[in-house]
Amino acid sequence: MNDKPNKIFLGQIGAAHGIKGQVRIATHTQDPEAIGSYGPLDTDRPGLTVTLTSVRLQKNVVIAHIKGVSDRNAAEQLNGVSLFVDRHKLPETEDEDDFYHADLIGLEARLESGVVIGKVSAVPNFGAGDLIEIRDPQSGDTYLYPFTKAVVPHVSVADGFLTIVVPLDAEEGEEEPD
Known part of the structure; x- marks a missing residue:
């Protein structure tokens, strides 16, 4: 866009x-x-x-x-x-928890353990709320996560990274049929 x-x-x-x-x-x-x-x-x-x-x-x-x-x-x-x-x-943000979506592009995405899972490639919104798109640099695959405080609890534009807490349903994969 x-x-x-x-x-x-x-x-x-x-x-x-x-x-x-x-x-x-x-x-x-x-x-x-x-x-x-x-x-x-x-x-x-x-x-x-x-x-x-x-x-x-x-x-x-x-x-x-x-x-x-x-x-x-x-x-x-x-x-x-x-x-x-x-x-x-654009005016500068007043709070460290405030930022422009454009400032997130290129930030490193880390798990809570510190493991790097990729970089932010986009912050789309398809109508149900903001998502954060993370691109895995090795495979080139992208992953979408809800851009909520629960899933993205820490954003540090100044330090160049954000933390992702992968939702449990994404980790478990699909359920086995009964």
Whole structure:
């Protein structure tokens, strides 16, 4: 999804809203309306940068005006465009337990015993909550774990690792039929 180095995926433009050029945006920011505070946003369309001039929350999406877009036809042309911001424009986290998902990519994944099981390759969310994807460097296989405090009890971005507690059902494998 984000093949741009040092770019953080903030959201995606959806359908046009109304006839005056507004668009719906599905945001991936903690505060959905914050997407309008980062200034010009890069996109996945070469040469296209957008500036959100007004933003308001409506149910589970943001309704926004984009500078230079004044009618529905122009807004419809932006459907599906992904929005990115440079990592350095994001505020620093205040707590050691707070971090950006992008900061986790590349961290070493260790078991509680200290054994390295791979590196974080992604933090996907398919609708039921965040997952953490660990890639085994020897086999190339990837493993998905729920990204919860129970499964990932310790994250140290500064030290370059996180701890994984493998859930019991993953260790046991499939049950034998009766």
